Amino acid sequence: MASEPTSTSGERTLQLLVRQIRFEGKGINSYELVDPQGDELPVFTAGAHIDIHIGDGMVRQYSISNSPAERKRYVIAVLRDESGRGGSKTLHERVRVQDIVRVSRPRNNFHLVDDAKKVVLIAGGIGVTPLKSMAHRLEDAGIDYEMHYCAKDAGCTAFSAELEPMRANGRVHFHFDGGDPKAGLDLRRLLSEPSQGQHVYYCGPGGFMSACAEATAHWPAGTVHLEHFKAPERIVSESAANEPVDTFSVKIASTGQMIEVAKDQSIAEALDNAGVTIETSCHAGLCGTCKVRYLSGEVEHNDCILDDGEKAEYLTACVSRARGKVLVLDL
Known part of the structure; x- marks a missing residue:
């Protein structure tokens, strides 16, 4: 699962049709992108992202959320961030159904490993997007997994309807904290005892990422995988050397x-x-x-x-x- 497919085309970007925009939750829209002629899109692997050229030189990265088995669409979810750099607001305000948008070919820095016996996926808010794709892949491959989706409340979750069958079969668990992280998922308890061959993947906002890092600090090297969607503050070394x-x-x-x-x-x-x-x-x-x-x-x-x-x-x-x-x- 870790290998990235190689394209046979020299084109670096794709011109894709916005076939559907759907309201997913508070401040969250999903965008379904397809080939204008209905052709298959370049293969992607679970955890991959694409760059979207929004206009005025603005480029933003968004994870693909749908199953890698689907060859004719990329689905991303975008949370409108009023305090961000403007990319999400521009997408929400300017991109419409039937628009043509320029996107990169998929790239992946957040691979599923090949030999995991069990996978734990932990999503914080909009960080669910790459993990949802992973859940689809693991489901298709018959690999044991569980997914924990942390959000303020049900109204702030994306893809609830698509995740419902996985929730019904005990794979997906929702954790709503009402805005108080202490009332949400007990990460230390969940991640207290890693088993042989178990891997954990997490993605979410800064505070969530820090909490996951602390809870997995004792896990064996190579078993913890993460992806930031905003660069964390750099810790400056005390040593000038x-x-x-x-x-x-x-x-x-x-x-x-x-x-x-x-x-x-x-x-x-x-x-x-x-x-x-x-x-x-x-x-x-x-x-x-x-x-x-x-x-x-x-x-x-x-x-x-x-x-x-x-x-x-x-x-x-x-x-x-x-x-x-x-x-x-x-x-």
Whole structure:
């Protein structure tokens, strides 16, 4: 389940028809995107997301919520965030049924592992979207799982009707806290004793993510998987020696070109200014679009997606910094 399908087409983006917009819950709309000619869409795996080009240069990432077995639609859910960067409000206000929207091909930084004996899915609010797709995949594969969906109340949940059969068979559990997290799901109790071959996946807002991290701190390495939908605040190291330098250079391995990265620049911005363009999207270390292999140098990784193995080989050009004077990029 962890392998990502490879497209045979060179097209980086798709032009998709908005076939349906549905009210799912308080502030939440779902959007069903299809090929205008009714053709099959590129394959995706559970946990994948797509970028949506909203207009005015605005690009946002949204997880695909439907079953990977469905080849003719992508369904996303968008919570209107009045205090956000404007992407969700723009989608709610401007996108209409029958519009054509430009989206990326699916990418996945939140894979289901291949060998899990049991999977626990824990969703906080709109974080349900990638986990719902996982539930469909696990159901189809016959893998033991349980899903816990945490929200303020029933009116704030998305996809209730679709999840009802899974709730009826004991797979999905709703937890409503009325706005007081202490009255909701007891994460410490749920996650107190991991069993052999058990994996946990969670996604949700910042406070929820912190609570899940604390509750899984004792789980074996490699069994806890998470995805942020907003970059958490970076914890600044107390050791100046471990901090990134203000100004550094990146070297392009193929040409030897040296490019200076200023204190107020990202690597991606410096590359672009020097005529070395790489694809970017979220600019927050959340999507992996700008992942680049580096060949030497010490990196300050500020992303939310790379695991320890990947960090030894890759950086995210939108947020990573150097801890030394030069990084050599495999470009």
